[in-house]
Amino acid sequence: MNTPQRFIYADNAATTPVSSAVLQAMLPYFCEQFGNPSAIYSAGVRAKRAVEQARADIAACLGAQPEEIFFTSGGSESDNWAIKGVARRLAEQGKKHLVTSKFEHHAVLHAMRALEQEGFSITYLQVHENGLVRPEELAAALRPDTALCSVMYANHEIGTIQPIAQLGAICRQRGVLFHTDAVQAVGQVEIDVQEQNIDLLSFTGHKLHGPKGCGGLYIRRGVALQNLIDGGGQEMGRRAGTENTAGIVGLAAAVAAACSNIAAKAEQVSALRNRLIDGLRDLPDVRLNGDLIHRLPGNVNVCFSGIDGEALALMLDLRGICASSGSACTTGSNQPSHVLLALGVPPALARGALRLTLSNQNTQEDVDEILRVLPDIIHQLRSMP
Numbered sequence: 001m002n003t004p005q006r007f008i009y010a011d012n013a014a015t016t017p018v019s020s021a022v023l024q025a026m027l028p029y030f031c032e033q034f035g036n037p038s039a040i041y042s043a044g045v046r047a048k049r050a051v052e053q054a055r056a057d058i059a060a061c062l063g064a065q066p067e068e069i070f071f072t073s074g075g076s077e078s079d080n081w082a083i084k085g086v087a088r089r090l091a092e093q094g095k096k097h098l099v100t101s102k103f104e105h106h107a108v109l110h111a112m113r114a115l116e117q118e119g120f121s122i123t124y125l126q127v128h129e130n131g132l133v134r135p136e137e138l139a140a141a142l143r144p145d146t147a148l149c150s151v152m153y154a155n156h157e158i159g160t161i162q163p164i165a166q167l168g169a170i171c172r173q174r175g176v177l178f179h180t181d182a183v184q185a186v187g188q189v190e191i192d193v194q195e196q197n198i199d200l201l202s203f204t205g206h207k208l209h210g211p212k213g214c215g216g217l218y219i220r221r222g223v224a225l226q227n228l229i230d231g232g233g234q235e236m237g238r239r240a241g242t243e244n245t246a247g248i249v250g251l252a253a254a255v256a257a258a259c260s261n262i263a264a265k266a267e268q269v270s271a272l273r274n275r276l277i278d279g280l281r282d283l284p285d286v287r288l289n290g291d292l293i294h295r296l297p298g299n300v301n302v303c304f305s306g307i308d309g310e311a312l313a314l315m316l317d318l319r320g321i322c323a324s325s326g327s328a329c330t331t332g333s334n335q336p337s338h339v340l341l342a343l344g345v346p347p348a349l350a351r352g353a354l355r356l357t358l359s360n361q362n363t364q365e366d367v368d369e370i371l372r373v374l375p376d377i378i379h380q381l382r383s384m385p
C-alpha cells in the first residue's frame with residue numbers, strides 16, 4: 001500500500017484535536033501559573049481565579065449558575081457521579097429504582113449495572129427504530145420509588161437528539177431527578193438547563209476541541225448526591241482532588257468557543273453531512289441509522305450488508321481516512337454495537353456499521369474523497385471469500 005496523500009479526520013465523536021486557541025489558553029498554567037488553587041499566597045489565588053472564571057464561563061453557556069458547575073476528570077466520571085451519587089443518596093429514602101435507555105454510553109449503562117449489583121432496580125427504555133425514546137414510555141416507567149432518570153442528550157454512535165425538555169418536564173412533574181449525558185451535545189446544540197428541566201448534565205472537554213481528562217457536571221442548586229471522590233475540600237467539598245487548572249481553563253475555552261455561533265456552524269457541518277449521506281445512499285445495500293431530522297450536525301452512521309465494519313475502518317485508514325466501525329469502547333471486541341442492536345438492527349448487519357463524524361474543520365473535499373474511495377473498498381470487501 002502506498003502512503004496516504006492526505007489525512008482526513010472523520011471521527012470527531014471519538015475525540016477531537018485540541019484547538020490552537022485552547023492550547024494557548026492552557027499553556028500559562030503548566031509552568032508559570034502553576035500554583036495550587038487552594039493555596040493562600042498570590043500564585044494560588046491567581047490559579048483559583050482562573051478556575052472560578054472558567055466555572056462562570058461554562059455556566060453562562062449552559063444557562064446555569066457558576067456554583068452549579070463542578071469539574072471532574074471527564075464524561076465517564078460525571079456520569080458515574082450523577083447516577084451513583086443520586087441513587088445512593090436517595091436510597092436512604094427508600095427510592096431504589098432508576099430509569100435509563102438501552103442505548104446509553106457505557107459510562108451510564110455500566111454505572112447502572114453496578115447499581116443493579118447493589119440491589120437497585122433499573123428500567124431500560126426502548127429506543128425506537130428512529131433512534132429516539134418516547135416520552136410517554138418514560139412517563140409510564142416512573143414509579144413512586146424512582147430516584148433518577150438518565151437519558152442521553154445526543155447519541156455518540158448515531159447522533160440522534162432526544163426530546164430532552166419534554167423528558168425533563170415529565171420527571172420534574174413526578175418528582176424524579178433528571179440527568180442527561182450531554183457529552184456529544186454541548187457545543188453542537190443550544191442547551192439551557194433551566195428551560196429544559198435538567199437537574200444534572202455531564203460534559204467533557206475532548207469531544208469539543210478541549211483537553212482529554214477534564215470535564216464537568218452541572219448539578220442544579222439544591223440537588224443532593226453522595227460524593228464519588230472523597231478527599232480534600234475542593235469543588236465546594238463535593239469533588240476532591242487538586243484542580244486541574246490548565247485542563248479546566250482549556251475546557252472552559254473549548255466550551256465557550258463551541259457554544260458561540262452554534263447555528264451557523266451547525267448549518268455548515270450539516271451541509272457536509274447531507275452531502276456525505278446523499279453520496280452514501282447511491283451505494284448498493286446500505287442502510288442509514290437514526291433519525292435524519294433530530295440528529296447532530298456532523299453524524300453519519302450507516303450499515304453495509306455483508307461486510308465487517310472493522311475491516312472497512314482499517315481499509316479507510318490505509319487511504320488516510322479516520323472513521324469508526326462503531327463506538328471506540330467496543331472496538332476489538334467484535335461484538336455488534338449495543339446501540340444499533342437497541343434500534344433493532346439485525347446483528348449481522350450491525351457488524352457492518354460505519355460511523356463518520358464531521359466537524360467544522362472538515363471540508364467538502366474531505367467528503368468527496370471519502371465518497372471517492374468507499375465504493376472500491378466496499379466492493380473489495382464484499383468480494384472476499
Ligand SMILES: *Cc1c(COP(=O)(O)O)cnc(C)c1O
Pocket residue numbers: 013014073074075076077079105107152154155156181183184204205206207213215
Ligand atoms: C465520550 C463519551 C463519554 C465519556 O467521556 P470521557 O471524557 O471520555 O470519559 C460519555 N458519554 C458519551 C456520550 C460520550 O460520547
